[in-house]
Amino acid sequence: MDTEIEIKFLVSRELNGGLTGLLPACQILQHDHRHLANTYYDTAGLDLRRIGAGLRIRSQNGEMEQTVKLAGSQVGGLHQRPEYNVALNVHNPDLSLFPASIWPEGADPQALQQALQPLFCTDFVRQRWLIELNGTEIELALDEGEVQAGERREPIFELELELVRGDASVLFELAEQLVQGGGLRLGAVSKAQRGYQLAGLSPMPELRALEPTPLAPDEPCEQAMVALLHQALSHWQHHEEGWMARPGIDWLVQLREGAALVHQILLMFGERVSLRVNSGWIDDLLWLQQQLAWLDRAQMLAHLTADKGYYLRRLDGRKNLLRLLTEQQQSLPDEQRLRELLYSPRYARLVLGLTHWLYRQDWRAGLSREQQANLMAPVSGLAGPLLEDSWQTLRHSALGAEQLTAEQYIQQKGKLRRNLMIGLCFSQLFSEPERLGFRMPWLDILRGIEDLDMLSPLPELVEQLEPAEADELKQWLDRKRGFLLEALEQSRRQALELTPYWR
Numbered sequence: 001m002d003t004e005i006e007i008k009f010l011v012s013r014e015l016n017g018g019l020t021g022l023l024p025a026c027q028i029l030q031h032d033h034r035h036l037a038n039t040y041y042d043t044a045g046l047d048l049r050r051i052g053a054g055l056r057i058r059s060q061n062g063e064m065e066q067t068v069k070l071a072g073s074q075v076g077g078l079h080q081r082p083e084y085n086v087a088l089n090v091h092n093p094d095l096s097l098f099p100a101s102i103w104p105e106g107a108d109p110q111a112l113q114q115a116l117q118p119l120f121c122t123d124f125v126r127q128r129w130l131i132e133l134n135g136t137e138i139e140l141a142l143d144e145g146e147v148q149a150g151e152r153r154e155p156i157f158e159l160e161l162e163l164v165r166g167d168a169s170v171l172f173e174l175a176e177q178l179v180q181g182g183g184l185r186l187g188a189v190s191k192a193q194r195g196y197q198l199a200g201l202s203p204m205p206e207l208r209a210l211e212p213t214p215l216a217p218d219e220p221c222e223q224a225m226v227a228l229l230h231q232a233l234s235h236w237q238h239h240e241e242g243w244m245a246r247p248g249i250d251w252l253v254q255l256r257e258g259a260a261l262v263h264q265i266l267l268m269f270g271e272r273v274s275l276r277v278n279s280g281w282i283d284d285l286l287w288l289q290q291q292l293a294w295l296d297r298a299q300m301l302a303h304l305t306a307d308k309g310y311y312l313r314r315l316d317g318r319k320n321l322l323r324l325l326t327e328q329q330q331s332l333p334d335e336q337r338l339r340e341l342l343y344s345p346r347y348a349r350l351v352l353g354l355t356h357w358l359y360r361q362d363w364r365a366g367l368s369r370e371q372q373a374n375l376m377a378p379v380s381g382l383a384g385p386l387l388e389d390s391w392q393t394l395r396h397s398a399l400g401a402e403q404l405t406a407e408q409y410i411q412q413k414g415k416l417r418r419n420l421m422i423g424l425c426f427s428q429l430f431s432e433p434e435r436l437g438f439r440m441p442w443l444d445i446l447r448g449i450e451d452l453d454m455l456s457p458l459p460e461l462v463e464q465l466e467p468a469e470a471d472e473l474k475q476w477l478d479r480k481r482g483f484l485l486e487a488l489e490q491s492r493r494q495a496l497e498l499t500p501y502w503r
Helices: 107-113 168-179 192-198 222-245 250-275 279-291 294-310 318-330 335-342 344-359 369-375 380-395 406-411 413-425 434-454 459-464 467-496
Strands: 003-013 027-042 054-061 064-067 074-075 076-089 119-134 136-149 152-165 184-186
Touching: 003 168, 003 279, 003 344, 003 467, 027 136, 027 294, 027 335, 074 344, 076 369, 119 152, 136 168, 136 192, 152 168, 152 192, 152 294, 168 344, 184 344, 222 250, 222 335, 222 344, 222 369, 250 279, 250 413, 279 344, 294 318, 318 459, 369 434, 380 413, 406 467, 413 434, 434 467, 459 467
Parallel strands: none
Antiparallel strands: 003 076, 003 152, 003 184, 027 054, 027 119, 054 064, 064 076, 074 076, 119 136, 136 152
């Protein structure tokens, strides 16, 4: 058995043919081209997939080999999975050739064997370099071809860096050098996963909201932090893949939510448990959120222009407003610009840096005994003070004032989002009825503020309308704002009287 440790990149078409220029000064031990044909197998009920296993037969140069990869771990673009390889004489899988001990408890290899069937294929040319860098051997494989499932086809253009022998940190060092040239994006989805999706045996990515991470009160702070970061990064990359398949602002909004959650988790645990965090990619996290700051405006414009401006249906000037709002939409970043962002060196460096930090567990280096004890302390002891500090900050902000204007409410949107995100992180540590009873009014307030903010593009257009249409719009805005403010004030007064559930 080998434990496969590899970093997977998806390659931009613009980089085609230019990879060799990215290779750093290193000793090339071997360089070749191979044509690889792979057939993937499972049962009709996807029993192998259910136990986290993947089975394939690979043909190259007239030789055949069957491989089973078992459940492992994946974070960012780093994949680690136990792998077993056995030579074959015929193009039929034979599970009896693998050691019986590899199968998880409850798996029946004989029953699986009887039900195996081919599901999809991958066919690609692999350009391979075996290199030595600082005493570590690494295989670079550039794959170009396609996934095939029946009549369906999907292109493959990937770069994999696999540790052959030596220090995994050198693998990351090489990856960091490669991304400086741009055109590479960390890949969280394997060829097999893409094949299952293409064959209709696995669902395509769907939009999803941030969800609570299962935590136990006695769970160590370190373990809780890692679990939270893994879930946040998974949410981030899930929506990155979703946008690449079906571009739309909702995917990017959730990508930004995942990045914001990563940042919030690092702030929570970094300040309280004295963890060491690389300041370079903290700056990159802020940079990414700034790069996506226009999404709020994009959501507003999408809401106002949906269904030919249905939201504005009561206004006589709807046609002119719709034209002006559509012009604003056209000035937003287009698909090409966003693809350039997701394949940019700085974006790749950010995801790679976070992945490396989690892999090496850098926060442990040089900690005092007191800091080590803090890492091992139950997360329940950290959650309460964090929630209380966040709550006091909120109460002493404008949201705790006697009365707020529309502008003041909108200015507090980010602060309320962060407060609710902290609550989401630790939500599983507290009683659900009490937690929901406290959070739901504040979630309603956030939605009310977002509804208020949705009107923001309209006052800017008043001067571009005819006088009669401008007066009508101002009166309509006053009524809308008045109604929303009245509802917000009532909800806020009630919410401020609630007893915090963490006490």
